[in-house]
Amino acid sequence: MDRYSRNKKMISLTEQETLSRSTVVVLGVGGLGGYVMEMLTRIGIGKLILVDYDRFETTNLNRQIISTEINLGLLKVEEAKKRAEIINSKIEVIGVNKKISYNNIDEIIRGADVIVDALDSSKLKKIVEVSCNRNKIPMVHGAIGGWIGQIAVIMPGDFILDKIYKKDDLENKLGNPSFTPALVASIQVGEVIKLILNKGELLSNEVLYIDLEYNSFTRLKI
Amino acid sequence: MGNINIELRLFAYLRELLPFESRGLKKMKIKNNLTIDRLMDEIGIVEKEIMIVMINGLRKLDYSKTMNEGDRVAIFPPVGGG
Numbered sequence A: 001m002d003r004y005s006r007n008k009k010m011i012s013l014t015e016q017e018t019l020s021r022s023t024v025v026v027l028g029v030g031g032l033g034g035y036v037m038e039m040l041t042r043i044g045i046g047k048l049i050l051v052d053y054d055r056f057e058t059t060n061l062n063r064q065i066i067s068t069e070i071n072l073g074l075l076k077v078e079e080a081k082k083r084a085e086i087i088n089s090k091i092e093v094i095g096v097n098k099k100i101s102y103n104n105i106d107e108i109i110r111g112a113d114v115i116v117d118a119l120d121s122s123k124l125k126k127i128v129e130v131s132c133n134r135n136k137i138p139m140v141h142g143a144i145g146g147w148i149g150q151i152a153v154i155m156p157g158d159f160i161l162d163k164i165y166k167k168d169d170l171e172n173k174l175g176n177p178s179f180t181p182a183l184v185a186s187i188q189v190g191e192v193i194k195l196i197l198n199k200g201e202l203l204s205n206e207v208l209y210i211d212l213e214y215n216s217f218t219r220l221k222i
Numbered sequence B: 001m002g003n004i005n006i007e008l009r010l011f012a013y014l015r016e017l018l019p020f021e022s023r024g025l026k027k028m029k030i031k032n033n034l035t036i037d038r039l040m041d042e043i044g045i046v047e048k049e050i051m052i053v054m055i056n057g058l059r060k061l062d063y064s065k066t067m068n069e070g071d072r073v074a075i076f077p078p079v080g081g082g
Helices: A013-020 A031-043 A076-087 A105-109 A122-134 A179-197 B012-017 B036-043
Strands: A023-027 A047-052 A092-097 A114-117 A139-145 A148-154 A207-211 A216-220 B003-010 B025-031 B052-055 B058-060 B072-076
Touching: A013 A179, A023 A031, A023 A105, A031 A047, A031 A076, A031 A114, A031 A139, A031 A179, A047 A076, A076 A092, A105 A122, A114 A122, A114 A179, A122 A139, A139 A179, A148 A179, A179 A207, A216 B072, B003 B012, B003 B036, B012 B072, B036 B052, B036 B072
Parallel strands: A023 A047, A023 A114, A047 A092, A114 A139, B003 B072
Antiparallel strands: A139 A148, A148 A207, A207 A216, B003 B025, B052 B058, B052 B072
């Protein structure tokens, strides 16, 4: 059976081919990025560029899907690449073991169709937003803290992160459980697919703010 | 100087500033010259500057503004983890 046969009905053959010709950059392969990588690999995005500079440690095990007791101490991008390759050998996966900065972000994202922000620093997220705008690439922003998740699609020309993060770096005092990143990553991947296939309605110029403790999903026109 | 009624909705950990039963929702009577900034002080919000404040669905960045009768005020702390 065709590996993508269960994608059919919602993704046509032509659309599946479009996905296989697409390049997505996943910035950060920790909590959010691990799940994002997993889903993009399985759905059949043709080229994935995974970016992180960190190594797995014990505190990642509660949520980061790629971390296991066996790969502690190893590079996140290398482990993510290995996992992607054993899930789907039909796609190309590139691991970039770098911390992103003003100096290297343009060369990392250039040529991509969509950028996924799975970073854990609002300062770095803003650097990415500026670069995406300069390179005219849409960015799917995601962030979590405790029971809270937020998602937004930032189209070239839009700047919303300065309106969300008024201070350069936000202290994470809410913690990082397993289920919030999985949920936010799923919504991010849905937005990536809609962007690439030009389908449905995007979360652009607004932020979806999810408070799972009270099951509230609020769309904020910020 | 009169009073006005507003509906306040708090999200995430800000809900803890209101009684448990309220689940983050409170109908309040406030002075009509109370600014958004002073309202946040009264509620007990410390990090006012990082908050996303929405009134009737519109983002408010200028906290020196006052509110109107029937306003729905919602305050969200942004998150940045990954």
